[in-house]
Amino acid sequence: MNSPVVPLGKPRGERADAARNREHLLATARAMIAEHGTRKVTMDALAERAGLGKGTVFRRFGTRAGIFQALLDEEEHRFQERVLSGPPPLGPGAGPEERLIAYGRARIAFLVEHHAIARAALDRAQPIPVGEVAMTRPHIRMLIGQAGLSLPHPDTLALQLTAALEGPLLLYLSMDEATAPPAEETGHPLAESWQALVERVFQAG
């Protein structure tokens, strides 16, 4: 017989020291970002400031982008919670169109708020920005499905709407443009425009 009745839920839990170091590294990274911006967060500097070896940093995060993805994932969880079980229209309980509009607005706010980190989390090596986008596409896909639109390729449209939502902030807008104009009381232009886009897409059966 092999094993004790370990009732826990971490099938491949990392070792205690490893977990401690991950936390410490993330905290250090956050501090460095707050002080000098993402640009100055180099693997060497991070390792040194955390008092750990560079190899450890790479073991934990795999890649520089991985650090920022991990950072983002923490926030992402809170966000995801609001979407999966928060109050409508962002959470369940509203119609698909309403939810999709709310999702876009919330997502844009999220990306604006975490703009620097979100961009730093992009890794031009691997094509799919893992953490972030991971939830947007399936969520949009689901809402499109619920709406029962007649489309040639719902999966593909979901992908294109994902790009329409996140692309501007990840690819095209500069730091200033993205962060600067919270001005108008109606909200971010991207949010207004997203709503118009969704309304038009949902309009026809």
Add this chain to the structure above:
Amino acid sequence: MNSPVVPLGKPRGERADAARNREHLLATARAMIAEHGTRKVTMDALAERAGLGKGTVFRRFGTRAGIFQALLDEEEHRFQERVLSGPPPLGPGAGPEERLIAYGRARIAFLVEHHAIARAALDRAQPIPVGEVAMTRPHIRMLIGQAGLSLPHPDTLALQLTAALEGPLLLYLSMDEATAPPAEETGHPLAESWQALVERVFQAG
């Protein structure tokens, strides 16, 4: 009196040797890409294989991404020509909706064909992928304007449609996904889906 009647159009022409080297470098880069893919095109390797100094490569292209941007620009010119003065519906002469659909289809084909280079041309330093996108956004903006849609922020919608069109191939799809399925005779799913998207956006006044 200053000058001879040089009738030509290069206000700040580069020196003959410089131009020759640029061509040579681009040709060498193309060869290297064909043989081993973009990944193996390093600045050192390119310089060595071209028989030039590394400094020269940087002087000509500024950055690694610059090489791929230059490579893309050549193709881009041909493409732009077709859009600006080719036959409709891609060129002028058709209605805005028809033209936008045609533009998307052509653009997707273009990006699929040059997928590797287009991705390598992305530069995570500067936010705006200069070469490529440069023409897509204004063109979409113009067609939206011509259609006279009533929108809160036409410029922003143009940006979002640009992202919807180019984002999937630049950000989200892997090499295989992007290149693989030319299968169906109706065309690339991205193209079909783009058409549906545009039709819906244009549907309401």
Add this chain to the structure above:
DNA sequence: ATGCTAAACGGACTTCACCCCGCTTAGATT
């Protein structure tokens, strides 16, 4: 407690993008 081993660690090493600056040369001027 003691031993065992897989996991974690550290830091030197490699590779690559990009910088710097003294030398060379195209090509305009006379």
Add this chain to the structure above:
DNA sequence: AATCTAAGCGGGGTGAAGTCCGTTTAGCAT
């Protein structure tokens, strides 16, 4: 043709990402 100089050139230098591998240690088994 000879001269002059701005532009071009070369390649060694620097900083940062990512790899390797020998050493250390957490945490289980006895």
